[in-house]
Amino acid sequence: MGESAVIAGQVFNGISVASILLLAALGLALSFGLMDVINMAHGEMLMVGGYLSYLTCKFVHGPFAFLFALVVAFVGACVLGALVEVSVVRSLYGRPLDTLLATWGVSLILQQGARSIFGAIGDEVTAPQWLNGSIALHHGFLSGVNLPYVRIFIILLAAVVLVGVAVFIARSRWGMLLRAVHQDREMAEALGVNTRMVDLVVFALGTGVAGLAGSALALIAPVTPTVGQSYIVYAFLVVIVGGLGSVLGITLAALLIGLFSAGAQIFTSVSLADVFLLLMVVAFIQFRPKGIIVRRSRAIEET
Amino acid sequence: MRAIKGPAYLGIFVILGLAPYYLSAYNLSLLGRFLALSILAVGLVLVWGWGGILSLGQGVFFGLGAYALAIHLKLAGLGRGELPDFMQWSGMDHLPWWWQCFHSAAFSLAAVIVVPMLAAAGLAWLVFHRRVGGVYFALITQALVLAFATLLVSEQPYTGGFNGLTDFSTLLGVTLTDPKVQRGLYWVTLAVLALAFAISVWVLDTNFGKLLLAIRDGENRVRFLGYNPVPYKVAVFALGGALAGVAGALFTLHVGVISPAMVGVVPSIEMVVWVAVGGRESLIGAVAGTLLVNFGKDWVSSAMPEVWLFAMGLLFIIVVAVLPQGLSGLASLLFRRGRRAGTSPFLIGNEEAVAVPQTTEKLP
Numbered sequence: 237m238g239e240s241a242v243i244a245g246q247v248f249n250g251i252s253v254a255s256i257l258l259l260a261a262l263g264l265a266l267s268f269g270l271m272d273v274i275n276m277a278h279g280e281m282l283m284v285g286g287y288l289s290y291l292t293c294k295f296v297h298g299p300f301a302f303l304f305a306l307v308v309a310f311v312g313a314c315v316l317g318a319l320v321e322v323s324v325v326r327s328l329y330g331r332p333l334d335t336l337l338a339t340w341g342v343s344l345i346l347q348q349g350a351r352s353i354f355g356a357i358g359d360e361v362t363a364p365q366w367l368n369g370s371i372a373l374h375h376g377f378l379s380g381v382n383l384p385y386v387r388i389f390i391i392l393l394a395a396v397v398l399v400g401v402a403v404f405i406a407r408s409r410w411g412m413l414l415r416a417v418h419q420d421r422e423m424a425e426a427l428g429v430n431t432r433m434v435d436l437v438v439f440a441l442g443t444g445v446a447g448l449a450g451s452a453l454a455l456i457a458p459v460t461p462t463v464g465q466s467y468i469v470y471a472f473l474v475v476i477v478g479g480l481g482s483v484l485g486i487t488l489a490a491l492l493i494g495l496f497s498a499g500a501q502i503f504t505s506v507s508l509a510d511v512f513l514l515l516m517v518v519a520f521i522q523f524r525p526k527g528i529i530v531r532r533s534r535a536i537e538e539t
Numbered sequence: 540m541r542a543i544k545g546p547a548y549l550g551i552f553v554i555l556g557l558a559p560y561y562l563s564a565y566n567l568s569l570l571g572r573f574l575a576l577s578i579l580a581v582g583l584v585l586v587w588g589w590g591g592i593l594s595l596g597q598g599v600f601f602g603l604g605a606y607a608l609a610i611h612l613k614l615a616g617l618g619r620g621e622l623p624d625f626m627q628w629s630g631m632d633h634l635p636w637w638w639q640c641f642h643s644a645a646f647s648l649a650a651v652i653v654v655p656m657l658a659a660a661g662l663a664w665l666v667f668h669r670r671v672g673g674v675y676f677a678l679i680t681q682a683l684v685l686a687f688a689t690l691l692v693s694e695q696p697y698t699g700g701f702n703g704l705t706d707f708s709t710l711l712g713v714t715l716t717d718p719k720v721q722r723g724l725y726w727v728t729l730a731v732l733a734l735a736f737a738i739s740v741w742v743l744d745t746n747f748g749k750l751l752l753a754i755r756d757g758e759n760r761v762r763f764l765g766y767n768p769v770p771y772k773v774a775v776f777a778l779g780g781a782l783a784g785v786a787g788a789l790f791t792l793h794v795g796v797i798s799p800a801m802v803g804v805v806p807s808i809e810m811v812v813w814v815a816v817g818g819r820e821s822l823i824g825a826v827a828g829t830l831l832v833n834f835g836k837d838w839v840s841s842a843m844p845e846v847w848l849f850a851m852g853l854l855f856i857i858v859v860a861v862l863p864q865g866l867s868g869l870a871s872l873l874f875r876r877g878r879r880a881g882t883s884p885f886l887i888g889n890e891e892a893v894a895v896p897q898t899t900e901k902l903p
Binding site: 272274331332337338343348475476505507508510518522 | 593811852854
């Protein structure tokens with residue numbers, strides 16, 4: 237296996253990690269841009285999605301059980317997200333730091349709940365038959381690179397969801413309301429938009445997408461009660477680098493961070509790669525403190 | 540109010556100071572380590588309650604102080620030319636140069652304060668001078684503490700890895716296992732806490748403290764008045780970092796071990812819980828919150844370990860949603876109701892500032 241093949245393999249890994257990060261960060265960024273709220277329990281939505289698809293695959297059999305599991309994970313995480321929004325987030329409106337702390341409490345409860353129900357050891361989802369196997373390249377300078385179907389599936393899933401969300405924002409009625417509230421909440425309210433309802437829908441949509449991410453994650457790694465924790469910090473970094481509420485920015489940032497950490501792992505250990513990643517993010521905000529894509533506004537304070 | 544506060548503080552510290560005469564050895568050792576932790580909580584009151592900077596990464600500064608002292612303690616127990624046990628296991632043949640500095644007790648004790656302080660100041664400056672703040676800062680500190688903990692685990696030859704540093708015997712020629720020394724250590728901890736407390740009361744009473752509040756409630760307005768908020772925020776964060784470092788060092792002395800599990804993401808958020816429970820703006824509340832939550836944790840997790848995380852999660856939601864001023868808010872609700880009719884202690888300090896942004900005009 238040549239050097240270029242090692243690099244190509246890591247690039248592929250980086251893109252597949254970036255896909256999961258993208259799915260995890262999308263909802264975070266949307267609700268942060270819209271409501272100025274960071275949902276610390278967002279990682280647990282990944283976990284819930286993972287466990288839901290584990291359960292679905294346990295009880296439903298057949299070649300397309302996993303596709304059904306994706307739907308279950310999405311809907312389940314949506315409902316849970318809506319519950320969190322209505323019960324906790326809504327009452328803390330306008331206090332972003334407090335919301336962060338309260339949702340962290342939610343995340344603790346969900347984690348411990350999962351530990352009580354499923355135990356601390358991971359549960360694995362067996363990938364369906366049609367996702368077993370891989371594309372192996374034998375010719376040219378990329379000879380020796382192995383592309384597992386599962387990871388290709390995850391990348392495709394992320395792409396489909398991304399396009400879906402982009403179309404939802406750009407074309408649908410709710411998307412129009414979302415953009416209106418995002419641009420000027422008071423004005424939208426004055427025109428009769430039920431902004432709290434828009435908040436709820438966007439929040440639930442975001443957690444649903446995170447549920448999909450958890451489902452995808454379950455294909456490549458066992459689901460544990462703390463699986464969300466290990467991904468969510470990177471998702472936060474994606475939000476910081478990507479900028480507020482911009483789907484394009486989040487996509488670029490997820491790719492950047494996924495590729496950077498996969499690339500750094502060629503040269504150093506995983507833990508040092510984490511440190512370098514953090515240094516890069518701190519260095520990045522020296523140049524672009526508002527993220528890759530900046531929402532232009534003359535407002536002194538982003539409200 | 541001030542006239543009552545002074546004697547009340549004094550009374551509390553006297554009661555705590557007499558604790559070795561009425562507490563069992565076990566409870567005294569718990570109280571000692573929790574008092575060490577409340578030094579960190581006092582720092583968080585300055586940083587979060589007054590400065591409005593939420594740090595989810597105090598574990599980093601706690602850990603830097605703790606490891607600085609732990610390295611010295613580890614070296615103090617060794618003969619000339621000997622290597623710490625974990626270094627031998629991981630195949631090191633000589634002491635790394637930065638370990639050698641810690642042979643000196645003076646250097647180590649200075650490092651306990653200076654290293655976390657510089658780290659905090661550097662981070663705060665890098666982030667704040669680009670006007671990044673609020674939620675972003677909280678997330679960056681959390682990423683930092685995650686990286687810090689993974690680094691400690693992975694650099695086994697230098698840090699002792701997952702097990703951390705333990706097995707200490709002497710500090711400045713004093714044997715640490717002696718029960719009399721344990722009692723002395725309790726008083727030292729209490730004295731340091733009292734000092735930290737006094738410094739904090741003084742700092743908050745100066746113009747610096749007033750500016751902190753002003754920055755918390757309206758950073759841009761402070762800018763318009765001609766102040767640059769950045770140095771003030773950096774300074775208060777550095778002070779919070781230094782206090783966390785001291786707390787870490789004292790905690791290590793009490794417990795006799797420091798490991799990455801004590802400085803990770805979850806412990807760092809727990810630190811915020813202590814302050815939230817006690818009341819983020821109240822120094823004495825932070826001490827009370829730290830003691831209550833930690834004794835509660837000790838009690839609940841020995842009786843029903845699986846319930847603790849549920850309890851803490853619920854506590855967190857309830858305190859933040861219903862009682863943003865924590866116990867001190869509850870106390871002033873009970874004691875001061877008559878005098879301050881009309882203002883509810885349930886209101887958070889910057890509630891008004893939150894309502895104001897309608898006046899900042901958005902131009903097309």
